Amino acid sequence: MNRHLISAADLSRDDALLVLDTAEELAQMAERPIRKLPTLRGRTVVNLFYEDSTRTRISFEAAAKRLSADVINFSAKGSSVAKGESLKDTALTLEAMGADAVVIRHPASGAPHRLAGWVRGSVVNAGDGTHEHPTQALLDAFTMRRRLGRLDGLRVAIVGDVLHSRVARSNVLLLRTLGADVTLVAPPTLLPVAVSAWPCEVSYELSAVLPKTDVVMMLRVQAERMNAAYFPTVREYSRRYGLDAARMAMLPDHAIVMHPGPMNRGVEIAAEVADSARSTIVEQVANGVSVRMAVLYLLLGGADPGGADPGGADAGAGRRSSEAAEVAR
Amino acid sequence: MHALYPGGADAAGAASTGVSSPEVGGTAAGSARAGSGQARTVPLDGSKTVLGPDEISRALTRIAHEILERTNGAADVVLLGIPTRGVPLARRLASKLSQAEGRPAPAGSLDVTMYRDDLRLRPARRLGHTAVPPAGIDGKIVVLVDDVLYSGRTVRAALDALGDIGRPRAVQLAVLVDRGHRELPIRADYVGKNLPTSQREVVQVLLTETDGQDGVVLGMGRASQADAAQSDREQLDKEQSSRAQSNAAQPDPVRADAPGRGDTPGDGIPTQAAR
Numbered sequence: 361m362n363r364h365l366i367s368a369a370d371l372s373r374d375d376a377l378l379v380l381d382t383a384e385e386l387a388q389m390a391e392r393p394i395r396k397l398p399t400l401r402g403r404t405v406v407n408l409f410y411e412d413s414t415r416t417r418i419s420f421e422a423a424a425k426r427l428s429a430d431v432i433n434f435s436a437k438g439s440s441v442a443k444g445e446s447l448k449d450t451a452l453t454l455e456a457m458g459a460d461a462v463v464i465r466h467p468a469s470g471a472p473h474r475l476a477g478w479v480r481g482s483v484v485n486a487g488d489g490t491h492e493h494p495t496q497a498l499l500d501a502f503t504m505r506r507r508l509g510r511l512d513g514l515r516v517a518i519v520g521d522v523l524h525s526r527v528a529r530s531n532v533l534l535l536r537t538l539g540a541d542v543t544l545v546a547p548p549t550l551l552p553v554a555v556s557a558w559p560c561e562v563s564y565e566l567s568a569v570l571p572k573t574d575v576v577m578m579l580r581v582q583a584e585r586m587n588a589a590y591f592p593t594v595r596e597y598s599r600r601y602g603l604d605a606a607r608m609a610m611l612p613d614h615a616i617v618m619h620p621g622p623m624n625r626g627v628e629i630a631a632e633v634a635d636s637a638r639s640t641i642v643e644q645v646a647n648g649v650s651v652r653m654a655v656l657y658l659l660l661g662g663a664d665p666g667g668a669d670p671g672g673a674d675a676g677a678g679r680r681s682s683e684a685a686e687v688a689r
Numbered sequence: 690m691h692a693l694y695p696g697g698a699d700a701a702g703a704a705s706t707g708v709s710s711p712e713v714g715g716t717a718a719g720s721a722r723a724g725s726g727q728a729r730t731v732p733l734d735g736s737k738t739v740l741g742p743d744e745i746s747r748a749l750t751r752i753a754h755e756i757l758e759r760t761n762g763a764a765d766v767v768l769l770g771i772p773t774r775g776v777p778l779a780r781r782l783a784s785k786l787s788q789a790e791g792r793p794a795p796a797g798s799l800d801v802t803m804y805r806d807d808l809r810l811r812p813a814r815r816l817g818h819t820a821v822p823p824a825g826i827d828g829k830i831v832v833l834v835d836d837v838l839y840s841g842r843t844v845r846a847a848l849d850a851l852g853d854i855g856r857p858r859a860v861q862l863a864v865l866v867d868r869g870h871r872e873l874p875i876r877a878d879y880v881g882k883n884l885p886t887s888q889r890e891v892v893q894v895l896l897t898e899t900d901g902q903d904g905v906v907l908g909m910g911r912a913s914q915a916d917a918a919q920s921d922r923e924q925l926d927k928e929q930s931s932r933a934q935s936n937a938a939q940p941d942p943v944r945a946d947a948p949g950r951g952d953t954p955g956d957g958i959p960t961q962a963a964r
Contacts, residue, residue, distance in 0.1 A: 361813070381816070382816050388819060392854060398803070398804060399803040399808065659813070661813040662808060662812040662814065
C-alpha cells in the first residue's frame, strides 16, 4: 500500500483485495460484545472536514475509535478557517499536534494531494470536489462482493449525475482494477467531456442497460453543484433516469441496487426501491466502517514507511523505525 | 543497535524463512511464506528433521489424552488454533479428542495480529481468520493451540484477544514444539516436544494442510537468505552467533520429553541472564 489513499487509482489489484479481505475479517468484529481493537492505541487521526458530511465523517470516526486511535474532529465551520486560514496553515497546525493520519474532505478537487505534500502523516481522501472518494468505492466493492460473491466480470451500471460525482470516478477506476465491467448511464449533459477516455461503457438509455446488469448504482443529483441547466425539469429527469419499481423489475433476479447516500427519494430513486430487499443502502453504511477500519489499519498499523518524510524533528524517529522494519524483514 | 533489539534480530531470520517464531507466529507466517516462496517447502541447508509425521501424530495423541485427563473428559473444552499452523493442529487435536471420547470437541481459530506488540516493526500485515465456535467461549476451558512456543509474545497477544471475545473459565496452552527463550512469564500446559535451540537456529513446522507434508525441521537461520539486505544479515549473523556462543556456554537445560509437565526448567530465565 502507498502511504496515502488519495485516488482509487493508487490501489493495485493486490492492494484493493488486501483492503477488502482485511475489511472482511474486521466486519466479524462488529458482532462481538467488545467492538474494539487495541491496534492504533496512541495514534491520532484528524478528521478535517471542509464540507458537510454525516455518514463519511461518522464512519471514519467510528472506524478510528474501534481501532483505539485518538480522534480529533475538525470542521471548517466554527474554526479558524472561518477567519480565513489557508489549508496549508491548518495543515501545519495539525502537523504540530502530531496527527498520524489526516482524513480530509474538501470542496476543491486536489486538496488532499496538496495536503499530502505538507504533512508527515498519511492522508486519506474522504471526498475532494468532483474528483474522487476512494473509500466509498472500496465499500461499494466490498458490498458487491459480499452480496454477489465476486467482482471479476460483474456488470455494474452507474446511473445519474456522473459529471459531479466523485463516487462515480473512484468506482470506475477501482471496479476496473478489480475486473468488473462498468457502464455509465446519464443524460449527455451530466457526463464529463472526456468520458470516452474512461475505462467503461457509456449509455443514455437506462431501460436498455438494466436487463444486463448485476449491480445498479444510483447517484444523487447534486443540486448544490449545478450552476447551469443540466436537464429541463426534475420530473423529466426522474422519468428517464430514476429507478422506480417498474424499472427495478427489469433487473435480473439476483441484481442489487446501491446508492452512496444521501438519497433524493422520488428523484433518482423511488422510495419503494430504496426500501426493497434488493437495496443495500443501509448495508453500505455498516460496511463503510469495516472498510475504513481496514484502510486505517493498513496505512497506520505497521511500520512507518519513512523515506518520504519532509524533514522535521521527528525524522530521526521515522528513520529508526524504518530501520527496524528493514531488520524485521 | 541490533544488539539492543534482539527480538527484531530474531525476526529477521525467522520471518525471511517463513518459520514459526514469536515475531512471525500467527498470520504473519503465511505472508512470510508468500514472500520467500521455496523457503517453506525446501528444507534448509544443513537442517535436520527433529520430528517425523509419526512422531507428530503420537505427540498430538498424547496431548489429546492429557487434555482429557486434566479437564475431566474435555466436556467444556474449546480448541482455538492460532493462525497459520495452530489452526490445523487444533483441528487434529479436536478429532483425536472425539475419537477418544466419542464426543465432538469444538475447534476454531483466533487471529492475534491486531493485538501484537511488534506491529510497528514491519509494514501492516494481512489478518488471519478468526472463527469462534458458535457456542462461544464464556465459561468454557479454552485450549490455545500453536505450532511453536518461543518468546511467548504471540500467546500474550492471544490472551488479550480472548478477553475481547468472552470470559472463559480457564485458558490453557498446547504447543507442538517448545523451543525455549521465553521473554514473558508464559508456559505451555501441553507440549509435544521440548526442543533445545539456540536463538540463531530456526524451527520450521510443516503440516500437510499448509505445506503438503508433516515434519519439524531444525536449521540455521542463515541458510535461506535471498535478501537484498545481505550485508545487514551478515552483520546480524555475527552478532547472533556471538550470542549463540554465550548461550552454548550455558546450555539450555531443557528436559526432552517431559510428558504432561511442559514446565521445563529452561523456560526463559537462564537465557535472559546469558544476555
